[in-house]
Amino acid sequence: MNRVYLGLGTNMGDRLEYLQGACEILNKNEYINITKKSKIYETKAWGYTDQADFLNMCIEIETKVDTYELLEVCQEVEKKLNRERIIRWGPRTIDVDILFFNDIILDDENLSIPHPRISERAFVLIPLMDLNSKLKIKNATIDNYLNSLTCEEREQVKEFVGHEKEPI
Numbered sequence: 001m002n003r004v005y006l007g008l009g010t011n012m013g014d015r016l017e018y019l020q021g022a023c024e025i026l027n028k029n030e031y032i033n034i035t036k037k038s039k040i041y042e043t044k045a046w047g048y049t050d051q052a053d054f055l056n057m058c059i060e061i062e063t064k065v066d067t068y069e070l071l072e073v074c075q076e077v078e079k080k081l082n083r084e085r086i087i088r089w090g091p092r093t094i095d096v097d098i099l100f101f102n103d104i105i106l107d108d109e110n111l112s113i114p115h116p117r118i119s120e121r122a123f124v125l126i127p128l129m130d131l132n133s134k135l136k137i138k139n140a141t142i143d144n145y146l147n148s149l150t151c152e153e154r155e156q157v158k159e160f161v162g163h164e165k166e167p168i
């Protein structure tokens, strides 16, 4: 069984509904089991900043599918939830990224694992810390990467409280 960490992000429409929808689609897959969910965070847009705030969360899954099959599953989820690619790092109904896949290190044209921008992104590091603070990239823990971000970067990620619907 493979242990995988996925990052979910959304900044269009009913953002909670999209997180919930993504978790539901993943859980319905007979080869995927969601084993842990982080808290949900409301985050300032990173990279392309002139867009609405995101909701981000990370999930831990156990799965029998391999790396490329999982990429296809993630892209299917995005397709089902009407994700469109218009602007790089631009607004989206849902984004599903593979962050870690066991201890695999892979750098291909269509798939890089660990996801290459984890260490720069408080919106990924903070929810990942809810799941497993021991995760490592190049001998440093995600905790080390989080500590190397500025206070300002970390403050752009706030726990999203007061929501009634919990992603299942």
Ligand SMILES: Nc1ncnc2c1ncn2[C@@H]1O[C@H](COP(=O)(O)OP(=O)(O)OP(=O)(O)O)[C@@H](O)[C@H]1O
Pocket (backbone or CB within 6 Å): 071, 074, 085, 088, 089, 090, 095, 096, 097, 098, 099, 109, 110, 111, 112, 113, 114, 115, 116, 117
């Ligand atoms: N670990 C990964 N998880 C998901 N997609 C990946 C990964 N590594 C490479 N890719 C490739 O990245 C391509 C673009 O993905 P996408 O449009 O979701 O990027 P993005 O979310 O806008 O930006 P970013 O990759 O910086 O988060 C995908 O088609 C996929 O082939």
Ligand SMILES: Nc1nc2c(c(=O)[nH]1)N=C(CO)CN2
Pocket (backbone or CB within 6 Å): 008, 009, 010, 043, 044, 045, 046, 047, 048, 054, 056, 089, 090, 095, 123
């Ligand atoms: N806060 C935040 N910013 C982003 C996000 C995201 O999920 N959250 N995703 C991006 C493209 O992957 C670009 N910028």
